[in-house]
Amino acid sequence: MSLTADELRERTRKLLAEHDFSDRLAFLRARFDAGLAWVHFPEGLGGLDAPRALQSVVDAELAEAGAPDNDPRRIGIGLGMAAPTILRFGTDEQRKRYLRPLWTGEEVWCQLFSEPGAGSDLAALGTRAVRDGDNWVVTGQKVWTSSAHTARFAILVTRSNPDVPKHQGMTYFICDMHAPGVEVRPLRQITGEAEFNEVFLTEVRIPDANRLGEVGDGWRVAQTTLMNERVAIGGHAIPREGGMIGIAAKLWRERPELRTPELHDRLLRLWVRSEGVRLAGTRLRQQLAAGSPGPEGSAMKLAFSTLNQEISGLELEMLGEEGLRYDDWTMRRPDKVDFTGREAGYRYLRAKGNSIEGGTSEILRNIISERVLGLPSEPRVDKDVAWKDLPR
Amino acid sequence: MTADLLYSDVEEDLRASVRSLLADHCEPAALLKRAESTEPYDLKLWRSLAADLGAAGLQVAEDRGGQGASAREIALVMEELGRSVAPVPFLGSTVLATNALLASGTDHELLGKLASGAATAALAVPLSTGPDRVKSTVDVSDGVLTGRVGTVADASVADFLVVPAGDGLYIVDTGFTVSELVSLDLTRRVADVTLSGARGTAIATGAAAAEALTAALTAGAALLASEQLGLADWCLEETVRYLKGRYQFGRPVGSFQALKHRLADLWLELVSARAAARYAADCLARRDPDLPVAAAVAQALCSEVAVHAAEECVQLHAGIGMTWEHPAHLYLKRAKANQIALGTAGRHRAALATLVDLPS
Numbered sequence: 179m180s181l182t183a184d185e186l187r188e189r190t191r192k193l194l195a196e197h198d199f200s201d202r203l204a205f206l207r208a209r210f211d212a213g214l215a216w217v218h219f220p221e222g223l224g225g226l227d228a229p230r231a232l233q234s235v236v237d238a239e240l241a242e243a244g245a246p247d248n249d250p251r252r253i254g255i256g257l258g259m260a261a262p263t264i265l266r267f268g269t270d271e272q273r274k275r276y277l278r279p280l281w282t283g284e285e286v287w288c289q290l291f292s293e294p295g296a297g298s299d300l301a302a303l304g305t306r307a308v309r310d311g312d313n314w315v316v317t318g319q320k321v322w323t324s325s326a327h328t329a330r331f332a333i334l335v336t337r338s339n340p341d342v343p344k345h346q347g348m349t350y351f352i353c354d355m356h357a358p359g360v361e362v363r364p365l366r367q368i369t370g371e372a373e374f375n376e377v378f379l380t381e382v383r384i385p386d387a388n389r390l391g392e393v394g395d396g397w398r399v400a401q402t403t404l405m406n407e408r409v410a411i412g413g414h415a416i417p418r419e420g421g422m423i424g425i426a427a428k429l430w431r432e433r434p435e436l437r438t439p440e441l442h443d444r445l446l447r448l449w450v451r452s453e454g455v456r457l458a459g460t461r462l463r464q465q466l467a468a469g470s471p472g473p474e475g476s477a478m479k480l481a482f483s484t485l486n487q488e489i490s491g492l493e494l495e496m497l498g499e500e501g502l503r504y505d506d507w508t509m510r511r512p513d514k515v516d517f518t519g520r521e522a523g524y525r526y527l528r529a530k531g532n533s534i535e536g537g538t539s540e541i542l543r544n545i546i547s548e549r550v551l552g553l554p555s556e557p558r559v560d561k562d563v564a565w566k567d568l569p570r
Numbered sequence: 571m572t573a574d575l576l577y578s579d580v581e582e583d584l585r586a587s588v589r590s591l592l593a594d595h596c597e598p599a600a601l602l603k604r605a606e607s608t609e610p611y612d613l614k615l616w617r618s619l620a621a622d623l624g625a626a627g628l629q630v631a632e633d634r635g636g637q638g639a640s641a642r643e644i645a646l647v648m649e650e651l652g653r654s655v656a657p658v659p660f661l662g663s664t665v666l667a668t669n670a671l672l673a674s675g676t677d678h679e680l681l682g683k684l685a686s687g688a689a690t691a692a693l694a695v696p697l698s699t700g701p702d703r704v705k706s707t708v709d710v711s712d713g714v715l716t717g718r719v720g721t722v723a724d725a726s727v728a729d730f731l732v733v734p735a736g737d738g739l740y741i742v743d744t745g746f747t748v749s750e751l752v753s754l755d756l757t758r759r760v761a762d763v764t765l766s767g768a769r770g771t772a773i774a775t776g777a778a779a780a781e782a783l784t785a786a787l788t789a790g791a792a793l794l795a796s797e798q799l800g801l802a803d804w805c806l807e808e809t810v811r812y813l814k815g816r817y818q819f820g821r822p823v824g825s826f827q828a829l830k831h832r833l834a835d836l837w838l839e840l841v842s843a844r845a846a847a848r849y850a851a852d853c854l855a856r857r858d859p860d861l862p863v864a865a866a867v868a869q870a871l872c873s874e875v876a877v878h879a880a881e882e883c884v885q886l887h888a889g890i891g892m893t894w895e896h897p898a899h900l901y902l903k904r905a906k907a908n909q910i911a912l913g914t915a916g917r918h919r920a921a922l923a924t925l926v927d928l929p930s
């Protein structure tokens with residue numbers, strides 16, 4: 179018998195009665211120990227085996243009391259990707275060791291997946307893992323790693339067997355970012371800041387006890403991570419003009435001198451499309467709540483990234499002369515992306531990443547056309563060839 | 571209350587009934603043959619749909635001869651009619667004329683006749699009239715109507731006309747002539763209507779008449795979005811089916827990424843169009859004050875999505891898509907005519923500029 183909403187509300191009130199907020203971390207640890215961190219996780223691991231939908235009951239109660247939260251935006255990779263993967267593939271010891279400090283934010287995680295030669299084609303990756311007794315010796319280069327400079331641990335996919343086809347020879351690990359041989363270099367990007375990193379791994383020794391899943395089964399483990407990455411999108415309802423279009427609409431209303439007929443037409447077209455995508459998001463959530471999730475989920479990120487790019491581009495043109503200026507090219511190392519907080523030029527440039535990060539728009543179109551519309555896949559020339567024999 | 575953007579089980583049952591009826595009557599070859607015959611409308615299908623299935627009375631209360639359902643169910647029928655480009659006067663009679671009567675608050679017996687399918691009516695305005703562009707070309711003097719109205723939808727088979735004239739709204743059953751035009755849309759005809767001394771029954775005058783007419787056209791725009799959605803849905807589905815089976819260069823054409831991505835983009839447009847069409851129908855059903863915005867958004871989106879879908883359908887069918895025998899052109903003609911009907915996308919965007927305070 180799973181818990182009811184009333185029982186969860188009762189437990190949340192008890193937590194609030196017994197712990198004050200003066201020590202943020204102590205409160206978060208107590209919340210985890212009470213099973214109110216992620217209620218659908220097992221007991222003892224921050225949850226109560228309750229239905230996932232009931233998390234909102236706990237969150238609402240805590241928000242009303244003004245309780246500190248675990249700042250999910252800052253620890254998003256750990257929460258959204260590492261945690262579900264550790265839960266599904268980790269040993270009991272791994273789950274006990276990693277999940278609590280991950281959730282409280284005491285230990286930040288990053289994701290060592292993409293490589294210079296393996297982006298959309300993740301299974302082509304070449305970071306080598308060679309067994310040496312109870313350890314593995316890992317050498318290679320990873321890229322586009324958000325939070326690597328603040329991370330304590332990473333989820334890491336490697337090539338452990340180059341002699342079999344690419345999907346079969348991969349192994350997945352938890353990597354200690356403080357281990358000798360791990361070097362993090364900022365990767366300065368189009369906006370001027372270094373939100374991402376390159377990570378060089380030079381003979382890094384990883385104990386076999388830090389392996390997630392079986393040797394050679396890394397692709398399957400990585401699929402769990404990637405599926406959870408895409409599930410994270412479209413979670414909450416937004417009001418009309420709640421997204422990027424709201425910023426452009428506000429600018430339009432406040433600055434009549436910037437208006438031209440051509441900009442007006444484009445703004446209205448984008449307003450209509452934004453409203454359509456917003457309503458589609460609402461519809462998707464209604465389908466989920468009714469227990470019949472549609473395939474629209476895979477489309478929302480594609481729709482948002484296109485809109486964000488067009489709207490931020492329009493905003494810059496609306497500004498005209500002011501659009502020729504930029505706020506600040508100083509290299510910064512943000513721990514979280516502040517998408518709307520900076521100026522139009524930053525938004526325009528940062529939005530270019532929306533159609534690349536977390537699956538490029540081209541890959542998402544492949545997913546829609548093959549999995550939703552049922553169109554045949556392109557011929558695959560790499561399926562039965564050993565990884566070492568693939569052209570690169 | 572928040573909008574419900576899903577389809578209820580009852581609505582899905584209605585969809586199944588309507589689809590099965592249309593499947594029997596709207597076979598492409600039969601549609602084409604009919605389009606060139608002296609009877610372009612399928613009145614047998616119309617009677618089955620309007621009377622036997624009760625679709626004409628869905629939006630009308632039971633005590634006034636209808637089914638007591640709502641605009642949500644009408645929208646669902648419109649989706650199915652769009653999927654089959656059915657040659658029936660549903661838009662003119664059930665959507666436009668019936669909504670004009672409902673909005674005027676009249677208890678004229680015509681409402682019951684339309685709801686039961688016993689009679690068919692048309693709203694005497696050019697089909698291109700948007701909710702914000704109402705202008706009557708008919709004069710009235712002592713209840714006698716004189717004038718001409720061009721391109722009226724479904725007038726060819728109308729027993730009655732609902733006519734905006736002077737500052738009133740009138741019902742007319744005799745004293746008018748309908749001259750058939752050659753219509754762009756082969757499965758929904760427009761015709762010119764001439765009133766010469768027709769005696770009309772006033773159902774609203776002054777501000778009430780203007781409001782009723784705007785309400786009817788807004789309801790029409792809100793519901794036409796569902797027809798556009800259904801039409802787009804058919805075009806996408808049919809194109810996907812064709813591209814899976816058509817081989818060129820030793821592969822199914824649908825395996826080429828250049829084409830897959832176009833279809834994925836089209837599907838994505840449909841996701842938004844469906845949400846917008848459902849929202850407009852739901853706002854209409856609940857009399858939500860957001861209806862004018864919802865209808866304008868739905869038309870601005872769905873009319874263009876439908877045209878895009880029909881154009882992609884023709885292009886991706888390539889040679890066969892250009893032929894008379896393949897039904898793609900019927901869909902393209904309906905989609906393009908619908909883009910003009912009840913206000914173009916550009917006019918609806920202009921209306922939105924005022925409604926949501928984004929002035930030019």
